[in-house]
Amino acid sequence: MDEEGNEVDRIVGYMPPKEYLAEMTRIRNGINTIPDLVKQLQNDPDNADLLMNLAGKVESSSGLKAAMTYWEMLFGLDGIDATVHSTASLKMALYHAKENSDPETLVSFINNETNTEVLPKAYDALRNFYRGAQDKEAEAETYRRYVDFMSGVQKESPGLLNGYAWRMTQLELNLENALERVTQGIAMLPEDEDAKEKAQIMDTKGEVLWKLGRIDEAVAVMDECITLQPEDEYYQEQKAKFQTTS
Helix, strand or coil: CCCCCCCCCCCCCCCCHHHHHHHHHHHHHHCCCCHHHHHHHHHCCCCHHHHHHHHHHHHHHCHHHHHHHHHHHHHHCCCCCHHHHHHHHHEEEEHHHHHHCHHHHEEEEEEEECHHHHHHHHHHHHHHHHHHHHHHHHHHHHHHHHHHHHHHHHCHHHHHHHHHHHHHHHHCHHHHHHHHHHHHHHHHCCCCCHHHHHHHHHHHHHHHHCCCCCHHHHHCCCCCCHHCCCCCCCHHHHHHHHHHHC
């Protein structure tokens, strides 16, 4: 904050001491803070890197609406990197979706965008929109489409598939597809995968099976988790939960 209580910069998440000290020194010296970037922009209004940095900082500190001036300026620049242009376009679509309480601009963006670097962020934005609107069916369908997209560009991972399957257990939707995906995620784990990590994704499979009413299979998966993590009481509790409904 400056002396008047205005935010000038923000550090998000953990940072090791050496890097943190360097960042604090930068901010104390007023280098590439929000006021400094605004001043730089006055002298170089067509600098895409500068606009990108400033838009991100303002959005982080004050929200998307406050940053729209800079995202719109970035979108209007000629000859900028395609990913940067698509990112600015996504921000505009998200802003209008939020302002109008209507996801149509995000849906349209996803249906028409081809940049595979930006589309995952668009799917996340649309999922979060539906989640905030408590539209479970639309959220589940968007999440499924997102996972299909990531598979199509060969960027699926055990973590992605596990996260999708677990969310489906919470929504109690797409459970057959969730089972297929989490099983795929387990198969992708390397043979030397840490036992704790493997048990966590197998636990999701057990939860899906339980939601599907396949109790014996769910209990069998928990037995595998207990073998992997015998000291973790959570898996014992999961097994007991499953057995009470058998």
